[in-house]
Amino acid sequence: MGDTKKPDKDGGTSTPRPLNPKQQSRRDFLEGAGATAVVTTAVPVLGISAANAQQADNAASVPTTSIRLTVNGVSHSVDVEDRWTLVEVLRDQLDLTGTKIGCDRSECGACTVLMNGAPVYSCSQLAVWADGAEITTVEGLAQNGQLSTLQQAFVDNNGPQCGFCTPGQLMTATALLNNTQSPDSDEVRSALVGNLCRCSNYNAIVEAVVSAGEKLGGVA
Amino acid sequence: MKTLININASSISDAVAAAQQALGNGQSIAFSGGGTDLLQQIKDGTDRSDVIINLRTVTDANQITSNGSGTAIGGLITLTDLSASDVSAVLAEAAASVGTPQIRNVATLSGNVTQRPWCWYYRNGFNCYKSGGNECFSVVGENQQHAIFGGGPSFIVHPSDIAPALVALNASFIVSGPAGERSLSAQEFFVLPSQNPLQENVLAPGELLSGVNIPSAPSNTVSTYHKIMDREAWTHAEVSVAAVLTLAGNRVEAASIVLGGVATIPWKLDAVESFLVGKELTEAVVREAGALAVANAQPLAKNGHKVPMTSAAVERTLMSLAAV
């Protein structure tokens, strides 16, 4: 895997959405806009494409670095392009596709993994910044084929609907349960504030985490 | 994503040296703290740096140290650590209000203060003042989220939650660069777009914010950070208020009040501060302070809601401290 130089998932020229004024829809503008971009009226369409200014990258000259990652307890030595994000390396180089990419810009939480025990958005970290770190992904939660208490609680409480956000929810909630004994629903809500569920299954998710906490804390 | 070279810095001086070397080679550089703003800018093409200098590997700038005259905070402290610190309520609350736990776990104090504007035109690659052009699209465009104070020729709002708290605490900003270290007041550090429309602060290429110093305050000082958003979490302030009051009972001995989310730099309310000194924090006084806060507001076509919002935020913040 070390010598494979895979292109970015969209073909080596990962770019923002097109901003050609003539083709740009309001939806494109809003989707491309920053975190705080929520408007209810039309916006002008005068943008220049940042993408146009980007030169096609010459694969031969792409800087790479050799890094070491401990993922789910297994140590990996990986040659990564400096520009690769952590989630790209987890999914494309280590074949750990449990971690999902939703927004690729810190706005959904689907890519959440634990870095040295703390939840982070793996889409918004370069892999080189994680050199030497201990990473836990959703694949690392079950032990010897046995779901973790939290995973079982998600099953029992119908935590997943479509399931796309579930790996991220599980990672953030795992960190919470590692640090807080039997969190109440308010504590769960505030810990999970950085994980969207597009199916809006929040009540079931919160119930699952609370019940897992009770089981682990021995309170139930 | 475009190609880039990552360099891990081991210390602040190492980071400065790496920056000098890259600049000397004709390369453009960016420092990365948590990278939570920077990486998005690289993906979007608004930052095209050749070399990223990773500060996460720096070990000499993430501590909090106190002595008789005040507290020094390393600029690379994460917002999670800052939110759990006991330096000052306003600072911890401001840190806790940023983004989400996943962002705060890596985001740094310095990166928060030096994050680029989140104006949707700038972030979408419009060639405005902030990207080196010579027009502002927001002034006649979609300016719901733009400045009611300090605007022109750019009307960004300074996006940082930590900066208003630091300014309210009268912090000084430690800048490290090839010429060594210098300590700047908030007034010297932040720049209005009328002074330089390209930048939000005075940092020259290759200079970084290595930390802040906060002078100690009298023991009867209270503080808080109040942030209003267009949703409950995960976004910048519509308006925020950082307030630091020295109170004798309910009588104000000293006041420091700074707005976020409504001005092109952290916006210190000098007139409100001097109005409050010597007064009891009654409801009438607080209401007058709220009105005074927006006396010089200059709303654009679509951000008029920020004016009453700012008054209300100032009133609520003061009342919450009066009740303490």
Ligand SMILES: Cc1cc2nc3c(=O)[nH]c(=O)nc-3n(C[C@H](O)[C@H](O)[C@H](O)COP(=O)(O)OP(=O)(O)OC[C@H]3O[C@@H](n4cnc5c(N)ncnc54)[C@H](O)[C@@H]3O)c2cc1C
């Ligand atoms: C979804 C989302 C929500 C957000 N919500 C908030 C919010 O509520 N409040 C808020 O304040 N911010 C928010 N942000 C912006 C940003 O994530 C935070 O401000 C964060 O604190 C930035 O810190 P960082 O260390 O990650 O900065 P970085 O991304 O590392 O750096 C930010 C900028 O500063 C430069 N820089 C970094 N370190 C230094 C240094 N030491 N000296 C000089 N320049 C430096 C970088 O080159 C870059 O231009 C949000 C971002 C996202 C994506």
Ligand code: SF4
């Ligand atoms: S407000 Fe500033 S960043 Fe936004 S369009 Fe105007 S000049 Fe550009």
Ligand code: FES
């Ligand atoms: S994919 Fe990382 S936060 Fe959405």
Ligand code: FES
């Ligand atoms: S279960 Fe579908 S996004 Fe959460």
